[in-house]
Amino acid sequence: MEEKRIAVTAIVIDEIQAVPEVNSVLHDFKDIIIGRMGIPYKERGVSVISVALDAVPDRISSLTGRLGKIKGVSAKSAISKK
Numbered sequence: 392m393e394e395k396r397i398a399v400t401a402i403v404i405d406e407i408q409a410v411p412e413v414n415s416v417l418h419d420f421k422d423i424i425i426g427r428m429g430i431p432y433k434e435r436g437v438s439v440i441s442v443a444l445d446a447v448p449d450r451i452s453s454l455t456g457r458l459g460k461i462k463g464v465s466a467k468s469a470i471s472k473k
Contacts, residue, residue: 392447393447393448393449394447394473395445395446395447396445396446396447396448396451396470396471396472396473397425397443397444397445397470397471398443398444398445398446398448398451398468398469398470398471399441399442399443399444399468399469400441400442400444400451400454400455400458400466400467400468401439401440401441401466401467401468401469402439402440402441402442402458402464402465402466403437403438403439403464403465403466404437404438404439404440404463404464405436405437405463405464405465406462406463406464407436407438408463409461409462409463409464410438412461412464413440413458413461413464416454416457416458416461417442417454419457420444420450420453420454423444423445423446423450423451423454424442424443424444425443425444425445426442426443427440427441427442427443428440428441429441444468448470451468451470452468454468455467455468
């Protein structure tokens with residue numbers, strides 16, 4: 392069994408209509424979320440969300456992949472080495 396890692400996922404939402412789908416995906420992964428911070432940047436019409444996670448790498452990648460498939464959304468994760 393893989394060991395859990397700490398990670399942070401950065402999410403940039405360029406299209407406001409994508410917000411409900413992003414929130415739905417995050418809700419699906421609520422069991423691995425430690426915390427979350429969202430910043431709406433109205434002047435640029437984007438939102439930035441940072442999500443702290445505690446999970447096995449495959450689960451983190453699954454979350455990032457699902458988010459990345461949403462139109463108007465970019466997501467990247469940084470995962471601890473241990």
